[in-house]
Amino acid sequence: MHNRLQTAKSIDEVIQHHEFFLDKCLRGCLLLLPEFLKKVERLKSLCLQYAAATQWLISSSIDVPSLVESDGSLVSEKPRQSKSRRPYQPLKLSSSNKTVADSILKFEREFNAELQSLGPILNSSSKAEPYMTHLSKCILGIGNEQ
Known part of the structure; x- marks a missing residue:
């Protein structure tokens, strides 16, 4: 398109070259199917x-450990060792x-x-x-x- 635009002598030729380029792009990208x-x-x-x-x-x-204790409180990042807590x-x-x-x-x-x-x-x-x-x-x- 660039080379064709260099040789264009009128705005009509520029438009024609641009339309040809757009059509070629649409076909190349399979957008016309x-x-x-x-x-x-x-x-x-x-x-x-x-x-x-x-x-x-x-x-x-x-395996995702539970982040909620049985009483509804959140588990801290370092879990407490508790006998009442169920194993993971x-x-x-x-x-x-x-x-x-x-x-x-x-x-x-x-x-x-x-x-x-x-x-x-x-x-x-x-x-x-x-x-x-x-x-x-x-x-x-x-x-x-x-």
Whole structure:
């Protein structure tokens, strides 16, 4: 765009070069494909759901000592040695390992299905935009013989 602007002879040519540049940017960022943007948004949503579930799982499995005594008073930073105080009890997970594994596999299946559905969208658009062919092949796993 910079080189083209240097040779522009009128404001109309500047506007034309700028519009061409903006169009090229929109195409390069895949912002002119509403179907593609919906799929990417769905992938993002799945990733955020997975991250939230993972965060919950980690936080529920970490041993957190109780900061409140049985009488309702806060425990000081250096806990007192008291015979009446119950020994520290780690938190238990409310779900079994199988349930956790099933949840992870469900996220994986949904993510892979959404990712695979991007391939045909990109493939059909690659006829108009050849640079999308490479992205389509990467998503579909074509040509990954490395």
